[in-house]
Amino acid sequence: MSRERGRTPDPRRFDLGGGALGVFEPSHDVPLVSIVFALRGGSALDPAGKSGLARLALRMLRRGCEGMTAEEIDFRIDSLGAEMAVDTSSSTVGVHAQVIARNVDAFVDLLTRLLSTPAFPLDQLDRLKRETIAEIVEARDNDRVVAQKALQRTLFEGHAYGNNAGGTTQTVAAVTRDDVVAFCRRYLVRGNVVVGLAGDVTEDRATALAARLAQALAPGSAAPDDVPEPRPRAGRYLLVVDKPNRTQTQMVVGALGTSPGDDDHVALVVANAVFGGTFTSRLMREIRSKRGWAYGASSRAAIDRHRQAWVMSTFPSAQDCGPCLNLAIQLLDAWVTEGVTRREVAFIQRYLVRSHAFDVDTAAKRLHQALDVELFGLPGDYFSAWTDHVRAVTPESANAAIRNRIRPSDLLAVVVGTASQVLDPLREAIPDLAGASVVPFDAE
Amino acid sequence: MAARTSTKDPSAALRSWADEASRDKPEGARLVLEGAEAFGGETLRRWKLGNGLTVLVLVDSRAPVVAYHTWFRVGSRHERPGKTGLAHLFEHLMFGETEHLGAGVFDRKLEESGAETNAATWVDWTYYHELLPADRIKLAVTLEAERMQHLVLREPQVQSEKEVVANERRFRVEDDVEGLANEVLYKTAFVRHPLHWPTIGWMEDIGGFTPDDCAAFYRTYYAPNNATVVVVGDVRERDLLVAIRDAYGGIPRAVIPTEDVVPEGPQLGERRAEVTKPTASEKVVVAFKGPALGDADHCALTVLSEVLFGGRASRLYRSLVIDRELAIDARGWVSTFRDPGLFECWVTARGDHTGAEILPLLDEAFARVREDVVAEDELTRAKARLELGSLQQLETASGKAEQIGFFDTVLGDPAHAFRRVDAFRRTSAADLRRVARRYLVDSERTVLRVLREPPSAAGEAAP
DSSP states (O other): OOOOOOOOOOOEEEEEETTEEEEEEEOOSSSEEEEEEEEEBOGGGSOTTOTTHHHHHHHGGGGOBTTBOHHHHHHHHHHTTEEEEEEEOSSEEEEEEEEEGGGHHHHHHHHHHHHHSBOOOHHHHHHHHHHHHHHHHHGGGOHHHHHHHHHHHHHTTTSGGGSOTTOOHHHHHHOOHHHHHHHHHHHSSGGGEEEEEEESSOHHHHHHHHHHHHHTSOOOOOOOOOOOOOOOOOSEEEEEEEOTTOSBOEEEEEEEOOOTTSTTHHHHHHHHHHHHSSTTSHHHIIIIIITOOEEEEEEEEOOOSSOOEEEEEEEEBGGGHHHHHHHHHHHHHHHHHHOOOHHHHHHHHHHHHHGGGGGSSSHHHHHHHHHHHHHTTOOTTTTTTHHHHHHTOOHHHHHHHHHHHOOTTSOEEEEEEOHHHHHHHHHHHSTTEEEEEEEETTOO | OOOOOOOOOHHHHHHHHHHHHHTTOOGGGOEEEEEEEEETTEEEEEEEETTSOEEEEEEOTTSSEEEEEEEESOSGGGOOTTSTTHHHHHHHHTTSOBSSSOTTHHHHHHHHTTOEEEEEEOSSOEEEEEEEEGGGHHHHHHHHHHHHHOBOOOHHHHHHHHHHHHHHHIIIIITOHHHHHHHHHHHHHOSSSGGGSOTTOOHHHHHHOOHHHHHHHHHHHOSGGGEEEEEEESOOHHHHHHHHHHHHTTSOOOOOOOOOOOOOOOOOSOEEEEEEESOSSOEEEEEEEOOOTTSTHHHHHHHHHHHHHSSTTSHHIIIIIIISOOEEEEEEEEOOOSSOOEEEEEEEEOTTOOHHHHHHHHHHHHHHHHHSOOOHHHHHHHHHHHHHHHHHTTSSHHHHHHHHHHHHHHHSOTTHHHHHHHHHHHOOHHHHHHHHHHHOOGGGEEEEEEEEOOOOOOOOOOO
């Protein structure tokens, strides 16, 4: 019933001078404008013992500038009908904002002022550090977050990808004002920034607004990507994160996955979708639909500049955790050794190609894709030719990608639960287990 | 020369088209255009099938996608003690086998078309939603009509979903501090009204459901005259309506029971409750009895909540989180139920600070808004934040469909989202003081504290 539509054009990219890049995607559907101000390099840049620095440094931007206190800045942001937050990953850290369109000029005025005259008041940094530490402690209430953090730091132990982007209570406490100033002097510079706008603003105005933001910064060069390629952990390990009185477990099983630069990257993404990417995938069907052991079960291959984690996750009751983990590992073994079928690949290709419409149905989504290409070093046509890439995958290439990238012999299983109840069944659930340990949930 | 203007009325043309499309059709399949109204810059039309099915259509061609929502006017308010959680269990069962679709086929057909689907249940409603590539809209029409009339409810399906829901309850309530606190809060604040029990149901009730319970519920509430289909997206309206007429027109009406909800009645004294959990931080919740969503005071109390709790510059966030560093979070919410609910004020203490330290400061802030008028700049700030939030809910086809379906189901007013924005704009400082005096009444509140269990003693290496 719909009309034929042409391919959505890519967001417009423009040079902002001094190495800064601008990206713009228009939409006049709703009177809102999204603004992203992102740096090349994220938590992977954090010095040893100071994880969380990149995030703290950008959060300090709204804690005082020339002529405005933190309180005045907060009030001004709200009064303009805007919101502003800092988003951090291993490879980028940025300010993400949205504002009612009629106030976009005033909001960019404010943002320009924050970028060009940050004060980094010491008392505000101390407050922010205490606030951040309290947030880290509070996050321990969320078992899923506890499991994911434990997996990331253990799977990538000793590597920059093991840094917690938000930091730990110890590393946040160790950050000084000098660290924040040095980070901003080095990385909050024109040559290291990508400015994106999307929404209800004309192209001419968007270009001018982006230029004003970039010009608020001092000249400087892009951050180098000197993160080494992660290496897999050898053997099967179990880490139980002990938390009292759990009726349920949060279970994540991870291994080294894929990088967007890999020749077989899209093939692995397609194969993963068969395994745990949809409601009718193998994991969901076996764990939830057939046995009712958990409300959900899924797997995903994260993307970054280098190889990131491949993770499957579920959350069975404490009583079912052993059989559930054992089944998940059996399914994984079968996925690697027997592969996926021609029928499964054809089915999931139809899903991935047709659902692509929802990846690009708003200007903000199209903007973020363009920014990801730039910030994660993705191939230029990663998103724009995504459906072609997916269609090109064959059962043979999907199965080769699984065998090439996923090693079932090198797995890390992290389970948040009550150790006295779950440790023994979990140990028995993992064939060829090389080692197991228990840590308290509030250790980090 | 005056510009020529068209006098053609699109509604008149559609009415005559509907008459033609209904000719020689059974009564249940006859289409009637009941009305049209502005929804932002677009036109939302209300259609009715002869069997009572309401269809709300908003054509939006800006992206090649379509949101298809089916809202049933049934939720946990229609349950009774001993059978709590049935509406929510039913939401799960609706993804199961039907007479013409085997187990799992519903989801596979949608996934194969690239669609996303899910559902939600609350006090006043249950809704099912699909987001599809626009050229797949007929699939949603066919599948939703199928499960509205041909669901299979046998012991294996019911037993398996009871297990899944029990696990969902462990995830959302038993092992979730806020989930449990929320459950205890409503259980304490309401003693007669169905808000007393959780939508997911008590664990012992979930385990007790039989296929007969489910079949009776299905026959009673899953009928076209108890449902509204909302379609937002890149569709040709007439083609869509023909597809809906053909798929749903043969489904008979049901006799929807007259609602038997007991009003809560006045609360004559403060109620207190405590929960102890292995949590990192204490919490304190103060919940006043609040207005129904359709009450004229609801918007004013929402603005007051924003003054007190909305964002870093709000009074209580600034006082408790930023200045005094007693809390890690402070937030407020005026419940959006058809019947009067709660104005919930949640504060999570920081470190070793306690709810006992925080409660007097909350009381001080509540007393202040009862006594003094809110400054104009604070009011402007709160309204700007609410306008931003309202606009953000209209960014996607799904967001629009959700707003339309929710407000139509609860208030019978599908474009109410825009009326709320207007009401926020009109709200004055005097309105805020009035609602503060009316609702922030100590004898009509419930105070809940979440206390910490002793810290973990775990941590030894496993042998």
